[in-house]
Amino acid sequence: MRCPFRFGAGFTAVLALTACGGPAPDAPAPAPPQPASTAAPVRITPAAAREVGADELGRVPVLMYHRLVAQPKSVYERTPADFTAELERLANENYVPVTTAELVSRRLDLPAGAHPVVLTFDDGDPSVFRLTPQGQPEPGTAVRILLDVAAAHPKFRPVASLYVNEHPFGGDPDGRALRWLAEHHFEIGNHTRHHTNLRTATESAATAAIAEEDALIRQAIPGYQPTTLALPYGSRPHRPALAVQGPGYSYGGALLVGAGPAPSPCSSKFEPAAIPRIRSQSAGAEAEYGSAHWLDELASPTGHRYTSDGDPSTVSYPRSEGAVAPECASVALAY
Numbered sequence: 001m002r003c004p005f006r007f008g009a010g011f012t013a014v015l016a017l018t019a020c021g022g023p024a025p026d027a028p029a030p031a032p033p034q035p036a037s038t039a040a041p042v043r044i045t046p047a048a049a050r051e052v053g054a055d056e057l058g059r060v061p062v063l064m065y066h067r068l069v070a071q072p073k074s075v076y077e078r079t080p081a082d083f084t085a086e087l088e089r090l091a092n093e094n095y096v097p098v099t100t101a102e103l104v105s106r107r108l109d110l111p112a113g114a115h116p117v118v119l120t121f122d123d124g125d126p127s128v129f130r131l132t133p134q135g136q137p138e139p140g141t142a143v144r145i146l147l148d149v150a151a152a153h154p155k156f157r158p159v160a161s162l163y164v165n166e167h168p169f170g171g172d173p174d175g176r177a178l179r180w181l182a183e184h185h186f187e188i189g190n191h192t193r194h195h196t197n198l199r200t201a202t203e204s205a206a207t208a209a210i211a212e213e214d215a216l217i218r219q220a221i222p223g224y225q226p227t228t229l230a231l232p233y234g235s236r237p238h239r240p241a242l243a244v245q246g247p248g249y250s251y252g253g254a255l256l257v258g259a260g261p262a263p264s265p266c267s268s269k270f271e272p273a274a275i276p277r278i279r280s281q282s283a284g285a286e287a288e289y290g291s292a293h294w295l296d297e298l299a300s301p302t303g304h305r306y307t308s309d310g311d312p313s314t315v316s317y318p319r320s321e322g323a324v325a326p327e328c329a330s331v332a333l334a335y
Contacts (some may be wrong), residue, residue, distance in 0.1 A: 011110055018041075029196055046079055046307045046335035049316035052112045054335075056323060057218060060103065061095075061298060062118040064277040067125040068142055073261060075290075078280055084145050086280060090117055091153035096233035099187040100161040100268060101226045104253035104272050106328065112310025118262075119146070119160040120277060122191055123229050124168025129178040143186075157294035163230035163255075165193035175220030180327070182221045188248070189288035190229045198243065199235035206237045211248035214329060229253040234272065244273045245248045261298060264275035264306050264316045308335075 034298050044054070051240075059323060066076040068083055069331045078086075090097075094108050095117040108116055121128045130138040137330035143160070147231040162181060177189055190197070193216065196209035210229060229243055234257025237243055245253040258276025263269040281290025298305040311317035315324065316333045324332045 002332075005138045044314045044316055044333060045309040046316075046333065047210045048112075049309045049314075049333060049335050052308050052309060054316035054320060055304065055307045055318060056108075056309060056315045057267045057321040058304045058306035060116050060118065060264060060306045061294060062100070062120060062255065062258075062262045062275060063280050063316065064255075064257065065119070065121045065128070065142065065162070065280050066123055068127040068140070072084050075279060075281055075284065076284065080140055080145060082282065083142060083280070084149065086282075087146060087149040088153075091149060091156040093295070094155075094280050096155065097157045098161050098233075099159050100189065100253060100255065100275070103262075103265055105246070107312075108265070108308065108313035109188050110308035110310070112308060114155075114308045115305055116308075117272065120189075121160060121162045122194070122232075124162065124191070128162065129177060129181065131180060133192070135176075135180070138164070145171035147230060154297060159185060159187070161187040161189050161228065161230075163189040164217070165213065166193045172220070178217065178220040182224050187219065187227060187228070188217055188224065190217065190226050192232055193231045194230075195316070197233055197235050198231060199233075201237070203237065203242065204259050207242055207246035207248075210243075210246060214249045227251055228239045228253045228255065230254060231257075233259065240273055261294060266325050266332075268323040268325050270325060272296035 039051050045264065065078065065083070068080050069077045070079060072078060094114050096114045097118045097119050099106060100118055100120060100130060102108060103116070103118055110116060129140040130141055132138050137147065145159060146158045152158045172178060173193045182188055190210060190213050192209040193213040194209065196206065198206040198209065201209065214226055214297065218224060231243060231254055244251040253272040253275055255275050255277055260276050260278060262275050277289050278294050281287055282292035287293060297303050304321070313331060314333050315328045315331050317324070
């Protein structure tokens with residue numbers, strides 16, 4: 001992935017893994033495949049940006065998942081079939097997954113006309129990821145389904161951001177599961193050690209909850225550096241800056257629960273420490289806040305959806321879209 005300009009926190013282990021699950025953990029990690037845009041493009045022109053409908057100040061869906069179950073009893077649960085159908089829809093509508101770390105560091109290198117989507121998973125539930133005895137993602141888990149959908153849609157990068165507490169994925173005493181994910185280019189994010197409500201915790205307890213889980217991730221994956229946090233319950237500390245900066249940790253962004261798309265990271269409206277998410281949901285109570293509704297809305301003529309110009313060195317957008325963030329002003333192209 002080309003990274004001609006990088007703002008915000010750095011991150012290295014955030015690219016795509018092989019479509020069929022990759023090698024066993026003791027094999028070297030595969031070289032991450034590049035997005036569909038391969039050769040470095042000629043710098044984008046206003047006419048070319050207009051032709052593809054580029055809007056790199058548009059909105060980005062950051063989808064929130066928790067667990068997959070056969071019979072959902074909560075709005076935070078989806079069936080494997082529902083999850084598969086949502087990924088298929090994203091692939092068919094020209095979305096390309098990126099990680100939260102890529103979003104906050106403004107490293108979005110997508111083909112012209114494509115749209116970024118961030119797939120996030122909270123709590124480290126076993127239905128999201130487990131390894132078989134042979135060291136491969138277990139069939140039926142979210143990670144396995146993501147790999148299978150990507151195999152059928154080569155432009156759909158199988159990357160995601162997984163936010164974990166202590167003992168993720170049903171218990172991972174030797175860190176094997178976390179290491180597999182990191183080796184295969186998934187982002188491992190912090191969700192506090194004990195799923196602490198950072199709003200009701202004291203300042204010292206809030207920072208300890210974040211720092212302790214940060215240390216556990218680093219211990220399980222030597223050399224790894226978490227760079228984003230998913231706020232448990234979407235609750236921010238009384239001093240919001242503590243979500244991203246405190247003793248023992250320094251992050252580029254924090255995720256809310258939210259109920260709508262996130263601003264583009266190059267929009268003046270983007271707040272790295274308060275990134276809204278959309279709950280994965282297609283029907284039922286409060287479905288108007290769910291992913292099916294918002295994907296319909298974003299696809300509409302007035303949806304203001306982030307659409308790539310295909311040139312990672314330029315941020316193209318219609319003049320009517322609004323103000324660009326100062327960090328992106330030097331590479332902005334309004335048309």
